[in-house]
Amino acid sequence: MSAQELSPQDTVRTPLMTLDGVSQVFSTKAGPIRAVDNIDLSINPGEVLCLVGESGSGKTTAARMAAGLARPTSGQVAFDGTDIWSLKRNDFTAFRRSVQYVHQDPYASLNPTRTILQTITAPLFKHGLVKSKKAAAERAVELLTKVDLTPAENYLSKYPHQLSGGQRQRVAVARALTLDPKLIIADESTSMLDVSIRISVLAMLGRLRDDLGVGFLFITHDLAIAKYFGWRGKTAVMYLGRIVEFGPTPKIINAPTHPYTRALIDAIPEPDPDLTKTKGRESLRSLEIPSLAHLPSGCSFHPRCPQFEDGLCDGAIPELVTIRSGQSAACHVVARDGVPGVGDGGRPDEPGA
Amino acid sequence: MVTTSTSASGRAVRGGQGKPLLSIRDFKVEYRTGSGTTVQAVRGVDLDLFPGESLALVGESGCGKTTFGLGLLRLLPRLGHASGQVTFNRGDGTEIDVLGLDGRDLRSFRWRDAAMVFQGAMNAFNPVLKIRAHMHDTMRAHTKASKQEIEDRAGELLRLVRLEPSRVMDSYPHELSGGMRQRVLIAMSLLLEPEVLILDEPTTALDILTQRSVVDVLHEVRERLGFSMIFISHDLSLAAELADRVATMYAGRIIETGGVRDMFYKPRHPYTLGLIKAVPPIVGDLPDMESIPGGPPSLASLPPGCTFNPRCKYATEECKEIDPPLIPITDEPGDYHEVACIHSKDVHLDRRVQDEMGTAS
Ligand SMILES: Nc1ncnc2c1ncn2[C@@H]1O[C@H](COP(=O)(O)OP(=O)(O)OP(=O)(O)O)[C@@H](O)[C@H]1O
Ligand SMILES: Nc1ncnc2c1ncn2[C@@H]1O[C@H](COP(=O)(O)OP(=O)(O)OP(=O)(O)O)[C@@H](O)[C@H]1O
Ligand code: SF4
Ligand SMILES: [Mg+2]
Ligand SMILES: [Mg+2]
Numbered sequence: 001m002s003a004q005e006l007s008p009q010d011t012v013r014t015p016l017m018t019l020d021g022v023s024q025v026f027s028t029k030a031g032p033i034r035a036v037d038n039i040d041l042s043i044n045p046g047e048v049l050c051l052v053g054e055s056g057s058g059k060t061t062a063a064r065m066a067a068g069l070a071r072p073t074s075g076q077v078a079f080d081g082t083d084i085w086s087l088k089r090n091d092f093t094a095f096r097r098s099v100q101y102v103h104q105d106p107y108a109s110l111n112p113t114r115t116i117l118q119t120i121t122a123p124l125f126k127h128g129l130v131k132s133k134k135a136a137a138e139r140a141v142e143l144l145t146k147v148d149l150t151p152a153e154n155y156l157s158k159y160p161h162q163l164s165g166g167q168r169q170r171v172a173v174a175r176a177l178t179l180d181p182k183l184i185i186a187d188e189s190t191s192m193l194d195v196s197i198r199i200s201v202l203a204m205l206g207r208l209r210d211d212l213g214v215g216f217l218f219i220t221h222d223l224a225i226a227k228y229f230g231w232r233g234k235t236a237v238m239y240l241g242r243i244v245e246f247g248p249t250p251k252i253i254n255a256p257t258h259p260y261t262r263a264l265i266d267a268i269p270e271p272d273p274d275l276t277k278t279k280g281r282e283s284l285r286s287l288e289i290p291s292l293a294h295l296p297s298g299c300s301f302h303p304r305c306p307q308f309e310d311g312l313c314d315g316a317i318p319e320l321v322t323i324r325s326g327q328s329a330a331c332h333v334v335a336r337d338g339v340p341g342v343g344d345g346g347r348p349d350e351p352g353a
Numbered sequence: 354m355v356t357t358s359t360s361a362s363g364r365a366v367r368g369g370q371g372k373p374l375l376s377i378r379d380f381k382v383e384y385r386t387g388s389g390t391t392v393q394a395v396r397g398v399d400l401d402l403f404p405g406e407s408l409a410l411v412g413e414s415g416c417g418k419t420t421f422g423l424g425l426l427r428l429l430p431r432l433g434h435a436s437g438q439v440t441f442n443r444g445d446g447t448e449i450d451v452l453g454l455d456g457r458d459l460r461s462f463r464w465r466d467a468a469m470v471f472q473g474a475m476n477a478f479n480p481v482l483k484i485r486a487h488m489h490d491t492m493r494a495h496t497k498a499s500k501q502e503i504e505d506r507a508g509e510l511l512r513l514v515r516l517e518p519s520r521v522m523d524s525y526p527h528e529l530s531g532g533m534r535q536r537v538l539i540a541m542s543l544l545l546e547p548e549v550l551i552l553d554e555p556t557t558a559l560d561i562l563t564q565r566s567v568v569d570v571l572h573e574v575r576e577r578l579g580f581s582m583i584f585i586s587h588d589l590s591l592a593a594e595l596a597d598r599v600a601t602m603y604a605g606r607i608i609e610t611g612g613v614r615d616m617f618y619k620p621r622h623p624y625t626l627g628l629i630k631a632v633p634p635i636v637g638d639l640p641d642m643e644s645i646p647g648g649p650p651s652l653a654s655l656p657p658g659c660t661f662n663p664r665c666k667y668a669t670e671e672c673k674e675i676d677p678p679l680i681p682i683t684d685e686p687g688d689y690h691e692v693a694c695i696h697s698k699d700v701h702l703d704r705r706v707q708d709e710m711g712t713a714s
Contacts, residue, residue, distance in 0.1 A: 221561075
């Protein structure tokens with residue numbers, strides 16, 4: 001089944017990928033750390049799921065498990081409904097073709113000694129998808145055109161160092177497209193690009209999503225990028241290995257419920273002098289980020305949280321529960337009281353479902 | 354931390370009146386790049402910095418921001434050479450020709466008159482020295498202050514940047530988080546009460562909540578100590594938050610400068626406009642976004658005419674011939690808005706909403 005066959009009206013779609021109670025534990029000198037702790041995620045065909053969070057929150061670790069590059073310590077990663085770690089060798093290879101990982105660093109991810117033509121056609125030969133050099137070159141031209149490197153013929157004989165950062169990132173995406181993936185995992189893939197170039201790369205990725213029906217697990221620490229690329233999709237916010245809030249991107253951005261998400265959104269300066277100076281900001285109780293090796297009890301945000309309640313927040317680990325239609329948060333206080341300040345400041349509430 | 358007042362905004366747009374603290378004319382920096390060749394990384398900058406003012410220098414990677422800052426403080430690497438005229442007006446009326454300083458005078462100009470927090474410096478502390486030793490070394494190199502005076506001054510500044518002196522002074526750099534180290538650097542740069550503080554990418558590579566603490570600290574110390582500030586950033590939002598005035602740099606030149614509200618609401622250079630249209634505000638609807646085609650030019654082969662012309666949608670044949678100088682455009686009297694574009698009259702920001710929040714999903 002390909003993504004294009006699904007009509008947008010389909011309400012019950014088979015998720016392309018699900019992560020079910022997935023954890024990754026690393027042993028370190030300081031003891032075992034749960035870099036990803038019991039997360040659930042699901043991505044539908046042609047849909048964008050943004051994973052946002054600060055450095056060390058576990059985004060890359062989660063992405064590597066989704067891509068089948070690392071095996072979860074516990075929990076299940078399923079693709080098209082099947083546990084990927086139960087797949088036979090051939091099927092696992094097919095899975096790895098369907099899910100492509102695009103790295104953060106366009107400088108490091110391309111082999112400097114290969115021309116663009118060699119870079120793009122290598123996977124085609126490796127998987128026996130083309131028979132002749134001529135067919136491979138034709139396919140390369142087609143893919144370069146898809147990522148807006150035109151005229152493509154001009155790029156074939158170039159080496160990575162002869163390209164700009166944005167062009168290299170486009171080549172990395174073209175290479176990911178060689179095997180007709182159903183899901184692209186983009187890990188900070190535009191973070192190193194200058195702002196003037198970033199939007200055009202994101203727009204190109206958006207077209208792949210719309211025209212080819214490719215799903216995206218889109219990882220970024222930059223909420224402005226998540227907003228732009230994931231506006232019609234969903235966003236999950238990670239903090240110290242756990243998902244603390246999940247929902248449609250416009251809700252996460254404009255009506256966040258979890259105290260951590262709210263602190264993040266409020267903290268970001270706006271590219272607008274009046275807006276940024278009038279943005280309300282609550283003080284955190286502490287600026288220090290706890291270490292994964294010594295996680296605070298209960299909600300791991302509690303030592304910093306402005307909403308902290310003694311005895312409640314430092315007791316049990318809060319579960320991710322629905323706060324309002326489609327939006328869930330892992331916070332004891334929000335789960336009990338609902339969202340403070342909803343209806344204020346022009347942040348309309350979601351009508352009850 | 355709840356509200357960040359900006360008392361300095363009262364002196365924001367000075368319309369070029371009064372005596373500038375720092376007056377920069379035709380400032381250029383060249384780097385030697387091997388066998389007799391050079392590149393010009395800063396290509397003739399005219400800029401004034403007024404007392405108490407906070408000026409943001411924005412622009413994309415490689416446009417010459419760091420080079421400009423290093424050149425001003427005479428801190429360029431050996432292969433770099435600065436020329437032009439940089440005049441610093443001390444409070445007592447003496448004028449200092451910065452590019453002519455040497456030896457002791459230069460050392461005293463740095464730190465006492467102007468100090469700089471370098472790009473990435475929070476990762477460049479001497480790892481075997483405690484913060485106390487860093488503080489004492491800096492003070493002793495430039496003053497005859499006693500041990501106790503140094504302790505007092507350092508403690509006062511650390512508290513000002515919201516750090517606990519008793520804890521921080523006895524720490525090694527690696528025992529502090531990135532945000533704490535950046536705040537220590539800000540405190541250190543202020544030890545000798547400079548009139549001008551240059552900060553190069555002060556929040557880059559810090560987490561969002563940590564960035565916020567550094568930004569809040571900068572608001573506060575500037576209000577308390579009243580120094581002038583040039584901060585260098587590729588992040589426009591930071592400029593919106595911290596600057597009274599903004600200067601946009603492109604290929605080694607300043608192509609537009611003006612009060613922060615004029616620059617964000619009425620940009621008149623296509624490049625500034627393009628930068629603004631490429632960054633969405635966080636809160637609110639999703640506005641219409643645009644990228645700037647192509648990439649920045651190589652310094653070794655700049656396009657003729659206006660260096661932005663190959664990427665500019667307003668460009669005409671004329672733009673390939675004339676390299677426009679930075680000239681004042683007066684929207685209103687008292688304004689201090691300058692732009693280097695022959696079509697600036699046609700450049701207007703109008704931001705349409707691409708998608709309202711309710712219609713998604
Ligand atoms: N192989 C490993 N062994 C031990 N610890 C690891 C390993 N990989 C990651 N970690 C730790 O797991 C945590 C999560 O790391 P991860 O790279 O997933 O974060 P991230 O959210 O991608 O951060 P960033 O935004 O900096 O890329 C970090 O504390 C990291 O140090
Ligand atoms: N030591 C040097 N020798 C030769 N060229 C240099 C040297 N340092 C910088 N340059 C060049 O000068 C130009 C300006 O560099 P600079 O570091 O000032 O830019 P920047 O605006 O600070 O960029 P970023 O945002 O990446 O920090 C670049 O083209 C750079 O390659
Ligand atoms: S559970 Fe408590 S500490 Fe955690 S986010 Fe909610 S209010 Fe804050
Ligand atoms: Mg990562
Ligand atoms: Mg720099």
